Amino acid sequence: MTDARINDFVVKFANVNGSGSASANGLFVKSILRMGVPVSARNIFPSNIQGLPTWYEVRVSEAGWLGRRGGVDLMVAMNPQTWAQDVKSIEPNQYLFYDTTKTLPPSAFREDIRIIGAPLTEICNKTYSDPRQRQLFKNIMYVGALAQILGIPTEIAEQLISEEFASKPKLIDANVNAFHLGRSWAEQNLAPLDFRLARADKVGDRIFVEGNSAAALGAVYGGATVCAWYPITPSTSLAEAFEKYCKKFRTDPDTKQNRFAIVQGEDEIASIGIVVGAGWNGARAFTCTSGPGVSLMQEFIGLSYFAEIPAVIFDVQRGGPSTGMPTRTQQSDILAAAYASHGDTKHPLLLPCDPGECFEFGALAFDLADRLQTMIFVMLDLDMGMNEWLTPPFKWDDAKKLDRGKVMTAAELEAGREFGRYLDVDGDGIPYRTLPGEHPTKGAYFTRGTSRDEYARYTEEGAAYMRNMQRLLKKFETAKSLIPKPIRRDAKRRTPYGVIYYGSTAPAMDEALAALEAQGRHIDALRIRGFPFEDSIADFIREHDPVFVVEQNRDAQLRKLLVNECEVHPARLVPVLHYEGAPITARFIVQEIAERMRAQEKLPHSEHAK
């Protein structure tokens, strides 16, 4: 054995859905994190519930690369149904781990991989009589075996097991025993691999959490009190997490009554209707959904824009169109969200890149909705929404006040302050609103989706309609200064090349940029965090040619939005598109960009430099 590769490999677990593998796989990943070694882990699951394959892909990277790498160094093949494809996916000369209880013909394996295993079922059957226990402990047992051959310290795994079952102490010993059964079998029978784990100090204070859960917590911190939703993968766990956090933080300690209301609507139209009604009446309200739900909400989104009603939609994007690939990830609702509804409309979008930003933007969305009196979209996707990611810890400044926007009070009305619901008194395009019930005789108005004047009086007069539409544009201009600014990272050398990306592409892009730099390819990078685009984005595009726009959809949706809104020449923006449903990888980005750069370098200089 030569030097083992330390803290740099990919393990993939192939399991049967519903077999209880999730907590065992979670134990594996958390143990590595406790060793101070960065990990990213992704669930890959089809849109069925029982008896069907699921995979859990774990990338260990001391360098801290959290995107998907692609390829498998150790396949833990626990699902006979997917055996053939699982064996096929292993990198040459790397490892297959399987349950050796049943002998398999040589044709079931590959010549060019290394095969290891443990008689898990046999040990289980010897040790346990209850069939459910046999199943569950088999999972913990393979974690024990892996811990042995990869070098997870026993005390870390034991500590995690006791934390996990703190409320059911009986299960602690049982799980620890199962772990040791696997571990000692491996100790006696298995040799170390080409790669292994070693303690490091690379995790820091980061936390490991799903984007949906983080966004839901953001909604709690953002003061949301009304949630109306309709179940749809991959957004459901956001509503569920909101309920969980509300029960913890929003129950009145004395009365045990709720400072929140959650309604499972009969569909997405009702859900957004409830949100708009609550927003109109001064409560912070949101829905969470995915592409098909956004399609159903179109009419209300236009109403929110035109009648200027605060509301928030968390769109956890999945593979479309239609039912598309409901359990796969994409960034394919960008245009549908930005220009949602009929007539001339556009809506602010927040584009978080990890669970940390899901929390931050999840809270910010409610301030923006109240400040701008319009629909705010927070665009997550399945990859960051439903997978636990290593992310900076959540931060909150206790000095911060929720920004309720321009709401005229009874005292102001009483003092004779002029109120025109659609009157731009401050020159920022944002009018004042009043809430129902505020004052017995002043400030009431009639809200409608129909054209009206500055004082909310119905009118179909062209000039009044246009004044209003122009004011809405001015308001959108104001939004630019409130949306999170893009983050620019310049290459070490001056370069004509630029790249724009956003959302869950970020971890793969971090790694790709480092790899490209190592190849001597220098690229300035800009991560966009929201729409409308602030002026520095157009400046970045003007300073570079070409600018690669990397995104996870077929139609280059962000690129189209940039061309449209920044009025830049489309030829400057070169699409790099990944939309097969699995998250984008650094390998893919490096290959695509390097190829285009090589092609560009071959062009006569004059053509390149324009």
Add this chain to the structure above:
Amino acid sequence: MTYIAKPKFRHPDLEPNTRGFTRRDYEGKVSTLCAGCGHDSISAAIIQAVYELDLEPHRIAKLSGIGCSSKTPDYFLGLSHGFNSVHGRMPSVLTGANLANRDLIYLGVSGDGDSASIGFGQFAHSIRRAVNMVYIVENNGVYGLTKGQFSATSDKGSKSKRGVVNHDAPIDLVTLALDLGATYVARSFSGDKHQLVPLIKGAILHHGAAFIDCLSPCVAFNNHEGSTKAYDYIRNHNEAVNRLDVIEPRETIEIDHAPGTLEIVTQHDGSKLRLRKIHPEYDPSDRLDALAYLAERQSKGEIVTGLLYVDPGAQDLHDYQNTVAAPLNTLSDSQLVPGSSALEKINASLR
């Protein structure tokens, strides 16, 4: 705030109520509906009911969908906030508004197209969720605003103005409301102010989902011979089961009817519904009997009106949600935001 000045003329209605509001203070803009439209009479009945109940106008929120009927909230209660929302979606918007502030009175106005076709689902679900509201359908059997197409409440065999016969089975919203668990259900007729005003008052005082199906002829498209929603037809087939008087908690009741024909129902807030029975066998406290009675009478071509069902001890969505007493839209930052130390604990649990 009234933007369109109306000609002022002296009228006995300028008498202020105990809150100091005159009947005029509860009016809205001048209606733009066709002269004689039933919907305008319903607006007048709403104004009368709110005036008689001495309610402050700003404690009421008016919500509607889209249609001639849904336009009417602009024509009453001009000092109340109103929301003319999306076709068929008033119930969801009202539900959200109600969740935000449980202290206001929510008046939902809809049409038969709005509630029985495009908004059929929202009608049903807002009722089964027990939203505390007054839900009035101004039922004319047609789409007035889009010029006279049949609606889903049109009776089988009813003839359109152009002579087309409707073959589709009608949807009876009252039967459905009963079935879905509405806790105050009435039917009335825009042309019978004496019946309608107390029914609206009772619905406003009711705690829970109150539904009123109010027949309201469309003079432009559905008031001809052969229509079952025309003024003459309704007058000739109207069978009131009872007459209602609403007595507010502070008023005392005088018993002025022979026992057996009078029933008094006390609601949540102490208000009393005094029912003078016209059909002595009809019992508005029994939902299943009400359903059977309606089915039987309707098969004979009668339009049964009156207070058809009431559960005076009903609960509402907030009771089921167990929400705090203070309106959610008044909670302060400190009641909403858990703060940085709680966040630190969450961070620690995620490592």
